[in-house]
Amino acid sequence: MGSLVTLQAPASLADVPYQPGKLSVRKASMRDTNAILGLINAYAAKGIMLPRTEFEMSENIRDFSVVFSGERLVGCGALHFYSPSTAEIRSLAVDHNWKEHGVGRILMDALEQEAREHGLQSIFAFTYVDRFFNKMGYQLVDRGDLPLKAWKDCLRCPKFQACDEIAVLKLL
Ligand SMILES: CC(C)(COP(=O)(O)OP(=O)(O)OC[C@H]1O[C@@H](n2cnc3c(N)ncnc32)[C@H](O)[C@@H]1OP(=O)(O)O)[C@@H](O)C(=O)NCCC(=O)NCCS
Secondary structure, X not given: OOOOOOOOOOOOOXXXXXXXXXXXXXXXXXXXHHHHHHHHHHHHOOOOOXXXXXXXXXXXXXXXXXXXXXXXXXXXXXXXXXXXXXXXXEEEEEOHHHOOOXXXXXXXXXXXXXXXXXXXXXXXXXXXXXXXXXXOOOEEOOHHHOOHHHXXXXXXXXXXXXOOOEEEEEEO
């Protein structure tokens, strides 16, 4: 059985320098799990994101979209539904060597398109990178305006008592 929390990237996710090339985006499949966990948990180990487990990934893999540069998974992000009208962007992560090369924007466009196809009226996120979200058309909002259910992740966050994440929302 796999470990419940994987805080280190699997050995297969070696630190590969950025290589220019065509980027492609698609919905994730179960076989992407290890690479996604490697991305997310590398940031989690630095306290930037919440860690994810194999179990959570398996449960939520259908929320995820992934970006590839050739055969290499270089970005992931999830659209998690909360109501018939709104969803949260979660677990957005780009390989640190591929940052600032448009991967984040490709992911956000794909997740937004997915939200539109489902007839949603808004998407929100809790984030430290509000300036990135501003560029994607999101506005700062009061966290109290967001669905209470969205706070369930906060309960196991080490920063629960001193949260410094910013709530952002985009109307579609
Ligand atoms: C935030 C993150 C997803 C952005 O991905 P990225 O691939 O580097 O973003 P892009 O290259 O698509 O950038 C799109 C635009 O946002 C800007 N941008 C990217 N990161 C930014 C940041 N941290 N602050 C301000 N602007 C930023 C880019 O300059 C670019 O602007 P332009 O269109 O004017 O050129 C990535 O830096 C990351 O994985 N960060 C660590 C994990 C994290 O914080 N995730 C968010 C959890 S909610």
